[in-house]
């Protein structure tokens with residue numbers, strides 16, 4: 001067994017806690033898409049009424065995720081938004097996609113916050129010399145999820161970070177793990193991966209050759225369905241004990 005030199009994390013319900021969320025995501029996404037509809041209309045574009053615009057965009061995303069799950073290719077919010085707006089009749093030459101994505105104004109989700117030990121654990125890992133990575137099955141480009149990471153104080157701890165939307169593959173596809181390992185310049189056997197979804201985080205980490213740690217906080221009760229994590233934790237702090245144990249095996 002090689003010495004562990006990198007710890008990679010999933011984001012949602014691994015580093016940040018979704019148990020306190022009261023609103024539903026559709027409501028939040030509606031508000032962001034309204035920004036886009038309002039902006040494009042103000043620019044003189046003729047769009048369907050918002051209810052239709054929203055309904056059609058939602059259908060586009062649901063279809064994209066269903067398709068992507070067939071081969072674990074990543075859904076790209078950027079590409080889906082572009083295709084959707086062109087389908088709405090916008091002229092490609094007149095479409096400033098970058099501005100549209102900024103107008104969408106992605107923000108932290110009310111009620112979501114880091115687990116109480118997230119920052120202390122990241123600090124300890126950093127101090128101990130571990131490289132720290134993040135792999136999230138998110139359709140957004142990394143710069144959008146960075147808005148959250150920055151607000152939570154997590155961003156500066158990360159040596160590499162990837163969204164499936166940017167990479168074009170999602171967990172459990174091994175490619176997204178290998179891409180992150182390449183960025184961190186470590187081998188699979190030198191890395192552990194921590195995530196809350198057995199079918200995505202753990203199955204993929206196992207296949208890619210990393211040591212897998214299932215994050216199983218009290219508010220989640222996920223079925224393993226035959227997936228076998230190397231370790232299971234209920235708080236991130238327990239990770240420190242596992243690392244000590246792994247280092248002990250090495251020494």
Ligand SMILES: [Mg+2]
Nearest residue numbers: 010012013196
């Ligand atoms: Mg997660």
